[in-house]
Structure formats: C-alpha cells, structure tokens
Amino acid sequence: MEIGRRLRRRSWGRGYATEAAREVLAFAFGEAKADARLERVVSICHVDHHASLRVMSKLGMTYDRTTRVPAHGQPVRVMALTREEYRSSA
Numbered sequence: 001m002e003i004g005r006r007l008r009r010r011s012w013g014r015g016y017a018t019e020a021a022r023e024v025l026a027f028a029f030g031e032a033k034a035d036a037r038l039e040r041v042v043s044i045c046h047v048d049h050h051a052s053l054r055v056m057s058k059l060g061m062t063y064d065r066t067t068r069v070p071a072h073g074q075p076v077r078v079m080a081l082t083r084e085e086y087r088s089s090a
Helices: 016-031 050-058 083-089
Strands: 040-046 062-068 075-082
Touching (some): 016 083, 075 083
Antiparallel strands (some): 040 075, 062 075
C-alpha cells in the first residue's frame, strides 16, 4: 500500500503532509479493523524531491530502493515502513 499526498504550494512547509501521513499510518497499522491492517506501507517520490524525503524520514520510513516510472523512465525513490518498525518507534 502506498501513502501519498499533494498540497498546494501555499500549504508547503507547514507540517500538513507530515501530520496527515501520521494519521494514515496510525490507521493503517493499528486502528483499522484487524483484517484490514497493513504489514507494510511505502511512499514514492522523485529522487530530487527533498521535501518529500524529509516528510518520509520524519515518519520513520527508510530507503527501500530506487526504480523508474515505467511510463516515462523518471527515477523515483521508494521508502518503506513496516508495522513492526512503526510500533517500535511509537
């Protein structure tokens, strides 16, 4: 399952993305019905999008791999967080 976000430029740098993503992770790893809980969440961003990488790092996500978008070949970074990692950081 991928977690993603898009904000208008005027909303950048205010912590909204991090705050919203934390709530999504809390739901995905604990508050969802037992049969809907996830074992792993990923987030994908362009390799040079440093603000997104900072948000992912704040969430405890770690580097998984670099790959390319099949449609146009642009490199992207995949960051991941497991339920076990999430729980151990809480």
